[in-house]
Amino acid sequence: MTGTIRFDLPQSAIPTHWYNIQADLPRPLPPVLHPGTHQPVGPDDLAPLFPMGLILQEVSQERYIEIPEAVREIYKLWRPTPLLRARRLEKALDTPAHIYYKYEGVSPSGSHKLNTATAQAWYNKQEGIAGLTTETGAGQWGTALAQACSFFDMECVVYMVRISYEQKPYRRAIMQSFGASVTASPSEATQAGRAILEQDADSTGSLGIAISEAVEAAAASEGKYKYALGSVLNHVLMHQTIIGQEALQQMELAGAYPDVVVGPTGGGSNFAGIALPFLQQNLSAGKTTRLLGVEPAACPSLTRGQYAYDFGDTVGMTPLVKMYTLGHSFVPPPLHAGGLRYHGMASIICELWDQDLIEMRAIPQMETFGAAITFAKAEGIIAAPEAAHGIAGAIREALAAKEAGEKRVILFNLCGHGHFDMSAYDAYLGGQLSDYEYPQAAIDRAMAELPQVG
């Protein structure tokens, strides 16, 4: 039990380019469709919401896109992030597996989200945009975007899912400390919000509703604001590939190469961030690393959803994206404390899943929180509940290696710390959580409401 457990890189090793998987996909992504005409959307359709610099990245087929110098300068505040070998966890599990994790919780916002927030704010600033609107659920994305906007002296308007707004006052205070304005969603400030409140005055909100509000607020601002999304879109996943590129260098320092790479999947960005550079090695360098995404059993978009065109939001304002979806009307069960509540999934992840290039597991929340506690006791870090799904997946892999008597190498993405999510741990420790399988009847009902695309 001796030897290096932490593999650090110098600042000069921060990647200079993002990796764009679109250049290497065996089959191109399905087109994104206009919600009214059902025709493929072009750059002009997206221009009210996003700056051209990001729209071009969204559809780019270039393998590498250079990271602007100003963005790399800000990355130096927390990058390269550490990669560690979890020797104490290995011992606790009594497994022959070697477990490594990449820790994105060292960013000022506490998660990987700042990697893309910084880039998105910069591209908007370049095009003279005054501020960004967005939604946030647990608060990780709103925090990251508030920080990124403050780095570039921009406004930030956040629609925060009402239940989180009420249960997480400190998250809200952090965003406000960086100058963001934060509104509980559904709100009276938008048509989308008012329509929901008319149906249900006590609505606790959902990510889908908050997205509708943020999109409407940007579209109605006559060019003052644009909209920023913290996951799902191609350019967001691409910005996160710095995680996997650093991890490739760090695994080399460790003298090992992963048999399996694991990450939690909500919209797919942190999993893509760590997995795609390894997928590139599979596709181009003959490697055979398994890539394993983990989703909650309470919100099983990939393992139980249907691959179909659906809206990205609840109200039906966004373009139609082909994705594994639980239906845009999906409202997560209130008992579910583990995050990752989005009804759909990034198009890139869906295509990789459909093409059998990645694997997926759905893990129930009691196992997930149990894994987080085991990890915390061994390694000293309280993970974000979302990140705990990655831990649970890695622990399953480590126990399978033990069963097989094999010294497998496991790498997982510890994408954020849980210091502002202790109410979820409190509920777990207080015996208030239980497992919940999303009911098939609810999935069937939502599938009947999918938009009909010819």
Ligand SMILES: *Cc1c(COP(=O)(O)O)cnc(C)c1O
């Ligand atoms: C936002 C978030 C997620 C889920 O989003 P992905 O795009 O799937 O990464 C997971 N973990 C943490 C810590 C997050 O902040």
